[in-house]
Amino acid sequence: MDVFPAFFPLAGRRVVVAGEGEAAEAKARLFEGSPAEVSRLNGPDALDPRAYIGATLAFVAARDDNWALAAADAARAANVPVNVVDRPTLCDFTTPAVIDRGEVVAAIGTGGASPMLATMLRHDIEARLPEGTGQVAALFRSLQAEIRDALPEAAARRRFLRAALNGPPADAARNGDMEAAKTQLRAALSEGAATQGQVRYLDARGPADLLSLRAVRALAAADVLVADADTHPDVMALARRDAERRSSCSAAELAELVAEGLSVVRLVTTPAWRAEQTALDAAGVSVDVLPVASQSPTA
Secondary structure (H helix, E strand, O other), X not given: OOOOOOOOOOOOOEEEEXXXXXXXXXXXXXXXXXXXEEEEEOHHHHHOHHHHOOOOEEEEEOOOHHHHHHHHHHHHHOOOOEEEOXXXXXXXXXXXXXXXXOOEEEEEXXXXXXXXXHHHHHHHHHOOOOOOHHHHHHHHHHOHHHHHHHOOOHHHHHHHHHXXXXXXXXXXXXXXXXXXXXXXXXXXXXXXXXXXXXXXXXXXXXXXXXXXXXXXXXXXXXXXXXXXXXXXXXXXXXXXXXXXXXXXXXXXHHHXXXXXOOEEEEXXXXXXXXXXXXXXXXXXXXXXXXXXXXXXXXX
């Protein structure tokens, strides 16, 4: 990872855009609808460090290299990180391609190397994020304290949230019925319904771009990964970084993990997993087979 992505809260913050022209307008448009105050600076004002004091971020857009450098220096003198349009070497941070779904914001960056590639990837991800995604996040934010109080143990809370995110409360939020969503989420919380663990088999021969959307989501939600030795590294890279990783696990051990309510992903590359699945089926363990998008699962 050559750069570290971070999200700055904007409520009650000030963002400075220095310069004129379409590039400056484009930076200002990034913050339309946000709670941030956007200050526009031009001419000598943009070269005065006092104009940047208290700002969270600064953007400089100018054709003149000397003016852009002077404005960037002024922002840094006020201890404000600065982005200088089309001049990566002058930037403290680069501007990613942004997907805005209200409470949900996704960003794709290339460190300034290829903004067009970041834009193309943004379009791909936008197609997978419905407009109501932000409302789902807003739902869980509104009940965050209640959920933490009811489920203080992190693993139990994560299992509950995973089930709720794929259940009726999230569906109601996506459809805009927030009152129904809150009622359903509180009901599920008060019932304390145990979440059901599952083993999901996933063809891990790779490459990662062959994975179905269901498979990618399973990797992102997995509590435990059990991977064959020659699992493709690009497939493994899609998993949660804090998921437990195991190189082997018997059918009995898998059943125990499922009984704890854990989501287990078995990354398989040979036909040997069939016998394991048969043993799990016989034991009544919930099993799902997730083929890749354009080929059959390992036979």
